[in-house]
Amino acid sequence: MSRALLSSKIVVEEEEPRVRGIPSAPTSVAGAVGLAERGPIGQAVLCTSFEEYQATFGGFTPDSDLALAAMGFFEQGGSHLWAVRTVHYEDVSNPESHTATRAAAALTTGGGPTPAVVRGTLRPPFTLADGQRLEVSVNGAEAVDVIFSGAAASVSAGRPGPYALTAGQALRVRVDAGRDVFIPFLEESFGDIAQATAQEVAAVLNAGLVGGRALVEDGVLRIASDTQGAASRLEVDDEVAGDVFGFPGGPQVGSGNVQSLRAVELAEVRALVEAAVAGVRVAPSSLGTLQVRTQSTGPGASLRVQGDAGPGLGLDALLHTGDASGAIDVLHLEAKDAGAYANRIEVEVRPATAGAPDTFDVLVLEDGAYRESFPNLSSAEDDARYAERVLNDERTGSSYVRAFMVQPGALPDEQTVALTGGTDGLVGLNDTDFIGSEAGGSGLLRARRSAGPHASPGPRPGHASRAQRHGALLRGGEKRIGVRHSRLARGLQGGGHGFLRLAGGGSRRPL
Template identity: 90%
Template sequence: MSRELLSSKIVVEEEEPRVRGIPSAPTSVAGAVGLAERGPIGQAVLCTSFEEYQATFGGFTPDSDLALAAMGFFEQGGSHLWVVRTAHYEDASDPESHTATRAAAALTTGGGPTPAIVRGTLRPPFTLADDQRLEVSVNSAEAVDVVFSGAAASVAAGRPGPYALTAGQALRVRVDDGRDVFIPFHEGDFDDMGQATAQEVAAVINAGLIGGRATVADGVLRIASDTQGASSRLEVGDEVAGTVFGFPGGPQVGSGNVQSLRAVELAEVRALVEAAVAGVRVAPSSLGALQLLTQSTGPGATLRVQGDAGPGLGLDALPHTGDASGATDVLHLEAKDTGAYANRLEVEVRPSTNSAPDTFDVLILEDGAYRESFPNLSSSEDDARYVERVLNDERTGSSYVQAFMVQPDALPDVQTVALSGGEDGLVGLGDADFIGSEAGRTGLYALDEVQELSLLLVPGRATPATHNAMVRYCEVARDGLAFAILDSPAGYSTTDIVSYVSQDASLEGLSEHAALYWPRVKVLNPARSVFGNVEQLVVPPSGIIAGVFARNDGARPGGVYDAPAGIEAGRMFGVLGFESKETLEEKKRDVVYPHRINPLTTGPGLPRFIDGSRTLKASGNFPFVAERRGVSFIERSLKTGLQFARHRNNTEGLRAQVRRSIAAFLLAQMRNGAFRSMEPAKAFFVDVSDALNPPSVIFAGKLVARIGLATNKPAEFIVLRVSQDTRALEAELASAGL
């Protein structure tokens, strides 16, 4: 900003740059969904090495290709792999409905009187309804009510219908922790769009909204979250919401004494029951189910739980009494992660190392081998070595188990207990468990939070439903900025894979945002104790292919523009052979390649390599793998780098700055080999002219730029034309005048 100078001096003034630098987006951040030995379910976790993968998700398992794919990805040169562990879900839209369970056990003490106990049969989370209650009677006293409540966040339109809508308008809705969803209105959805009824609008909203629902009462439109409880959130906002419907602005919040009635946690039950009912404790059983215990012990201790919330919590309505003597649970232990792996764990209790009174040592064993030791623990919450505090510490606690005190201040006997009841949740496993749900953020949609995702694989789940869902996720959910690597189904011959692509899965011609590779490959058996005493394993190649992509991307600036195929760029390290020997025959490869299937092969003196660079769609704008991925890289980089222009006044100066910034970025990409020409005028063009930005576009709040790219095409076929050299004969004839 200029200012009046009152005396002679040197003044430094900073000006906004005329050209903004656009940073390059990452190109080989991969996401994989599959089965794992352990680890969180339905959460994307970043692994930057195979050792990191093993630390979180465990080792190899006979029913999963995910660990093998992760190993192949990192061996080829990959460095960023987001992993999502899945299991069977009873309802994919409910992330808590997976059927995997944690192994558990209980440390006990014996000989003394026991409390009255009501043992539940269900593990949390629990599903309840609003205003359901428990009626808890302790030691024959009058029953005390414990009420569970939860109301959904909702919002009502400020005026009844009809509503004056115009084509192209959209209503922005955000439910709970989900993304903004824009519900578009089209003329075909209404008898008269200018007089749209509340019922018609509700039908359109319900067709496009996940996790919430629109209803109509007394002619007034209302939208509510499906979640009932304090965690429920709903926001309906933008100009259309306010001016057309009269929805109030700002987020609406649910209410209740639990976060969600569809997923009530044991800690919530404990807090409500123990606050309302004197003389009762709530704790998990040795199998992780809910149980209620009296603080008093012996035959005089009685406990009865009735009420309509009891069945939902797995509690019976029978009277229970304590005993004069018997074993009592002191400390509940459960595995850190769900899965059958934890059934191999044991917990040993020994007398304290320092022989201090009222303390004990806890040791963790896996397959009979000692893994962890925690000395001098106490059952007193006031002690610095309180067993819950030590074992559950996120940084220094156990990597295998977590502990919950059941009987305060009681000491466990010297004993060794084995964890049991862990399940991987594989019964009933289907495509839907890998595909997942956008509302529940399960399966593929658990990767929504990974903003830089550029590669997608589901190792070993080569089915039509999964493959089509992967393509749809990359093209629609990720706006075409991610690329799916599809495996061939196991055991497929040349004719099998052609039939699969062209008919069974209808992949041929489907999308340029995916490529399929055939056949599966052979690698050295990394774990004979898991896979048996065989030298080699047949594995799906997607993890290896993704690693090859990553290696090429990082080989040089602009590596993403190089086709990941051929004996150099397409070389697959560690691959020992192929599931089908047909891929070694050129005539067989000539059968699959026209169907957009990329064969993996080798030849005399050659490495095993990728022998194809085609996407599934020949008629797309960018039908080759490197071409499509290169354009996606440019699009992602521009999308991020042009954020500076949002919400600024749409002037000629801004448009010129946008044009120069795009051109400068594309010039750098040209020098990195992105285009067919090294002359800017032939390599690309950028148009932000007035013709693209007339007043109608500017008044609509838009700035339009048109970009043309002369992308590279790979040399798929090398044609050698060989003929007899007759130049000397022709010269002799010419000299003779013939």
């Protein structure tokens, strides 16, 4: 019977039963976070085969299941793996605070006069403050100032509080290279949401901001990035930002002569000092620490580095002089990646293949086997075979080491040196190092940002729309990850991806 009109005026309509399937999400794309033998730290690298994974992150190690899981992923038909190597971070929101170190060594020459050298005690990156300076005096001349500067990107409201908010409104904020964060305004967060004070708004924003902070200055709300320097970015741009607070539209950019004052790189110190002070060179030492040296040599060479930036760079304020003879560093070498693996690398110097008296050959060994050869290198900066340029070439340079010419024009003696001092940075490893940080862009949050969300399969009739989450491999087995961190769980599920939390070593509680 179909659509029969009954006396009760009720129409009965029969339909064939339908089976509603559960929509699936693709599993050929995954993000993996774990410990690896080598490779960049805290960066998502796309691997489309296990061979590509090995080329970047190395092979199997006792401390990690990442290589095994990557192999299993591709053997089971996976096609795109975003792999992130993690280590222990002193501050997970600061990607430069990881505790892994690079192995390093120096090629030397001896017998001639030596320069005056100020040797630092700290490895980069360095933490400095805006306006700190070095005062560099060379060979008794008047000191020259080198000033480090950095200002955070910030934006101020166009009017002081109170602000007329409505429950449910949200402010969109993007800090540095992070993603958009929407911070909702709820009625219970205010005494009177229609007359919200600047202090109340700042408290709500600080509870949700990642990598930035809200301040109140003379009754006016201001939002600033935590990064001080040219890398600082801040964007507060939507209807609520303009209509309620009067924030100016468009991205705001920080300023300074370094990218970030809390993570100043050796190359930045080198560029600033050598541009301002004549007659000095800045380079890493054989231990990877900063060193400043004169270009002149012998007992007449002198160097003193003073100023409040000195302690942050690990430099003393004593007077240093050159010697009439002694060994000097010519070429500093350090491993491409941090990790103990590089302690197995050696670098050999031989007479030049072409036989020219002012050139030399460099060979790279790993585990006693020759891996690379760079013939006929020169210490002259204007030479096409300049050692620093050839070894560091992105396409044809070394896959094992990077080089810094400390004493241009000097030739290293025939020698074989072993890189030392590399560590994996696993002491103190905990779940936070795997989860990562929005501000630091590390861990699972880095993998999620790189993989990006898949298109949603859409809601099922009669059901609320909900995100899908894939199963994942944990220690090589098929086991779903139980994520207790609610904010992280929502973020992972919202992306529609599988994420592998791969922990090495001893037993560790699930995320």
